[in-house]
Amino acid sequence: MHTTSSVLWTLLVLLLFSMAEMRRAGRGKGLKGARHGLARDRSGPARFMAPNCTESVQSRDVFLDCQERGLISIPSSNGWSQEPKHLLLARNRIRILRDGAFTGFEGLNSLDLQQNQISVVEEGAFQGLWRLKTLLLQHNKLGTVSEEALIPMPNLRYLRLYDNPWNCVCSLESLVQTLQVPSNRHLANHARCTEPLRLKGKKLKQVDPDFLCQESDPGPQGDQTDPSESVELSGLRSKPDATTSCHAYLFPEPRLDCSRRGLTQVPSGIPDDIVHMDLSHNSIRQLRARDFHEARSLRTLNLKNNDLDHMEKASLSGLLHLHELDLSDNDLHFVQYGVLEDLYFLSLLKLGGNPWVCNYSIHYMMYWLRLHPGVRQSGLLCRSPVEHTGERVEKYVDSYYRECPKEKQRSLEEETEQTDPELWESLLEVQGGHEEELEPGHLRGPQKYQIIRLS
């Protein structure tokens, strides 16, 4: 039953994927054709088509992906076979959003403009976007935006404005007031003032609008910082927030890129619709219980190249959909009993570049791998003790039992003092049961796939 649905599911994914590929290929040709046409027929109106964007359909929504194309303005709305519902313009070089910039894109549901250089939003920039629900403007250069700019978007539910140098002066008052209306609770939650000094670090959500229009007095009073704010900031430092310290992407699937951010801990507040998370190249030393408990949708988790030497027993609990886990290039000697128990659907586990110790503690890893034959593993080699250096852990474990099993069994009992006695019981239980029965009941039904908006 389950097997059938997952096969169907895989086929569907492949079909969608190849459709997207075909479309992409088709678009390339069309574009070349268009260029030729343009070169030959100079008299015609030079309708500037969006350079090299790709169009795709997922869950019946049309996506127009123009990310990282070096764009300095919004592409023309012509030339698409279907009206896009999601327009992705992240990581371009757009500086200004002019009046009517999105004319022709009235069907948009989400608009991703993060990581550009936008410093000016003209009042009519979002004219016509009355359907828009999600607007991402984080990581830009905005110091101010007039509240009028938001008026054309009555359905806006999610607005991201963080990591912009907000200048919290009188001209920002009406925007701040709007953001603070209780029904706008998802608008601009993490945006903070950069200027003036007396309001630096204060959230737009929390700054007193009346305060904005007060003349900033340069006296000693003006430099006073709110003590509650500094508490909040230090709290922030000890546990970074995923939405502010990482880059979030919608396309092709919700993804959080937290690599190379100097993180020493897994950030909190991972949105529950994130499918791929990259935490590689940081300095995380431990995974703690519940670090990922909100990240229910994660399918890939990359922890490569950190300083991990310990993973608490419940640190990966809740990751029921995880397919790929990369733990390579860390400082792991073994994994504690129980750590891997929730990873029902894991298919790829990367373990290379860790100083695995071939003593009894590594046996749990080997047993777990044997009970999950669907998992492709790489890099599980003993680094110590010297007599096993370079040997595959699997070979070490096999030889462990081949050599005088009786005697080993006895010494094993002594060694196991600190090992969980449940290990053996649960191993027996699990071995008795069929692989499929490991799957929790709520996962057996066919998984409906959907694109989820990043919130």
Ligand SMILES: *[C@@H]1O[C@H](CO)[C@@H](O)[C@H](O)[C@H]1NC(C)=O
């Ligand atoms: C088209 O986009 C791809 C990335 O998706 C990029 O590598 C390539 O250089 C682009 N080509 C043009 C002509 O802009």
Ligand SMILES: *[C@@H]1O[C@H](CO)[C@@H](O)[C@H](O)[C@H]1NC(C)=O
């Ligand atoms: C195996 O080695 C690790 C790392 O040196 C150590 O922490 C652990 O206690 C050892 N396990 C056993 C069963 O000796």
